[in-house]
Amino acid sequence: MPLLSVTGTDGLVLAGGAHQLTIASKGSLGLGAFTLVTYAGADITSGFTLNALPQRLIGSLVYNTVGKSIDINITDQTQVLWSGAVDGNWDAGTGVNVGGTLNWIEKANTPGAAPTNFFPGIRLPSMIRPCCARSP
Known part of the structure; x- marks a missing residue:
């Protein structure tokens, strides 16, 4: 289940400037990919930056054009x-x-x-x- 779901056609439009995503707490995140945002419309392949992750959590941002989502991939704790x-x-x-x-x-x-x-x-x-x- 995503943290944010934008369902309107081209409802998620990035207009210049920095767009930063922050994971505030690692909570129950294990290893693997987790959906942060889902969207409809044109593919999003850039425009977001992942801020520093919670302590001792290692991962990266993934633009999933097939699933129309922006994910985080946790690779190590x-x-x-x-x-x-x-x-x-x-x-x-x-x-x-x-x-x-x-x-x-x-x-x-x-x-x-x-x-x-x-x-x-x-x-x-x-x-x-x-x-x-x-x-x-």
Whole structure:
């Protein structure tokens, strides 16, 4: 189901200037193509720019002229791996490199990955246990 459906003939017309699409939250996006906009009329093959995706989400904009849609193709979700390089504590930050201890590395960048922190919403291996009290 698209986020926006324009059904009038040539109802989606781009008139000069930048047209930027922003994905505000990765929510339940997995890997694969997701329809952002459907339209009727002439093919749209350019005119939109995809702003930076939510943290640790990798993808690109796709002009689907056969399906008359503008899609996003999610190709990877960067995972984090425990390194324990700073200490043995697992404490959470509020965003990428915002609070928390930099005891993690991004899987896509290994070996020699830059350290990062953990933040809520990251899927972790079951053998990782939090060190500190958590609050809801």
